[in-house]
Amino acid sequence: MGKFSKGILFGAVVGAASGLLFAPRSGKATRQKFVDELEDWSDLKDDFNDKLDQFKESAQALQATADMYIEPFIDGINQDVENFMFQAEPRLDQIQEQVEKIQSELPKLPTED
Template sequence: MGKFSKGILFGAVVGAASGLLFAPRSGKATRQKFVDELEDWSDLKEDFTEKLEQVKESAQAFQAAADMYIEPFIEGINQDVENFKFQAEPRLEQIQEQVEKIQTELPEMPIEE
């Protein structure tokens, strides 16, 4: 638990205890108020624990979905790139041959300055 969280918890406990001790109530009313506050804090802790568990479950489900979909997606993209290379390489060779043919068939052009 971080220092800030410990400080908040300590402050809440001290504040609640001070409020109960210095409250203008009878002892019975003060004890009942204290019991009610403890029950409220207990309920709050249970709610927080449940929400935290839901967040953990959601994170695990997200991780499982990511593991299931991301790897096949990347593999698909890599396959598409390879297919493109396979299709582009012969065309690039044809273009290179045409450039060489043009260069050999055209007379050299004088460079004007």
């Protein structure tokens, strides 16, 4: 444990002890207040842990859902791209042939030297 952590812990203990010793309440009332505060903090800790567990479960469910849908989605996109390329390549070849035919049939223009 680092020096800072030890200092914080020591300060908390000294502060709590001082508060108990110099409190304007009676010892019984101070002890009851202390017990009530501990119970409140315990309840808060339990609530926090419950919410954290719910968050973890939600995150795991989200991850499972993503794993279930993302890979098939990517596979589908890749298949669509392959299908497009399969259909587009013959058409591009036909267009290139037409361009070459048009260029061969155009009269040659004289070049200026």
